[in-house]
Amino acid sequence: MTDWNAASEHLSKPLDPKHVKGRAQGGGQVQYIEGWHAIAEMNRIFGFGEWSRETVELRQLGEAREVNGKFRVDYMARVRVTVGGITRDGCGFGQGIDRDVGQAHESGLKEAETDAMKRAMMTFGNPFGLALYDKSRENVRAPEETPAEMRDRLKEALQSQRDVQTLAKLWKQKTFTAAFARLPEPMQGELTRVYSEQTARVCQAPENGAQYQ
Template identity: 75%
Template sequence: MIDWKEASEHLNAPLDPKHVKGRTQGGASVSYIEGWHAIAEANRIFGFGAWNREAVEIRQLGDPREVNSKMRVDYMARVRITVGDVVRDGTGFGQGIDRDVGQAHESGMKEAETDAMKRALMTFGNPFGLALYDKSKANVRESEPTPAESRDRIKAAILKAQDVQALDRLWKHPVTEKTFASLPEPMQGELSKAYSDQTARVCQAPANGTQYQ
């Protein structure tokens, strides 16, 4: 039995951008999640053995053709995902490209089946890529800042502080302390020096109450 209340919490959660990949297709940038990740998420959310994937149809589109000394074969597939009593179908496309026509067929079929599986799973919620269909990306979680970005943010705040009290509040702020502790030692050293230098500069300056944002 699927606990849909618990599963819904995962399905409605924002998509983590670290799982989103990108490619250029038809001159446009396309965002997607990889097939292996979709399977891993299905196992995590629904449970091993609690969902089923069935290739309902795999069909070759046209004849193999040679392009730049390689064979190209197009395939479409329809995959059915069953989770408890819920059944969803997805249709996908795949193109196999290889010097060996047999390898091209295999690659095209696999790509089409994976694409169809992802489209079927997508209808369940954000972790499977549903969030990517919203142009505003409202349900894609914001990316975590890189260490360099975190360092620069704290350093900028230090340089804006115009009195010792403001510097002290900034330096002892829980967000600053947590972020500082996560940084590599060289970056911690940079910030410690920036803090000391700014303290020396503003020692005699009038208070200006800058706070951490």
């Protein structure tokens, strides 16, 4: 059974720009998410086996035609996506272009099915491209770091320093101190210990006559 409360938290989150692709179309630029990513998000949010997709219509539009030595063929598709008893339909278009007419047909129908599937999935929320329909792109942005992720990033930065001067400079850097200030006190204490331990390590390394690893 689909847990819509848990799913809603994911569906309302902004769409990460790293998943957005672009292509030239009609003299402009079209942004979209790839089909494999949409399927991966359905599995992640709803779970394997908790959703289904069905191609309810697939139709060739006109006859295949040859243009500049390549065959072109157009298809339209209607795909139905069902999650937890909720059904959404989407229509899509695909055009196959290839020197081999069979390959052109295959490419066109696959593109139409994928386009229709994504349009049906889009209605579930931002992770499936809904955010791209808003011209302001308000919900297309990188996710915020969790405190644990921020702590780990600062910790790694401290442990990567190889001399006292650069370590002290990093510790006082404005961006570092601003991030440090946003962390809970236990995490601040942990990073303070890391800073002290790393300072001791880099101070001892020259005395041992060995390069610090």
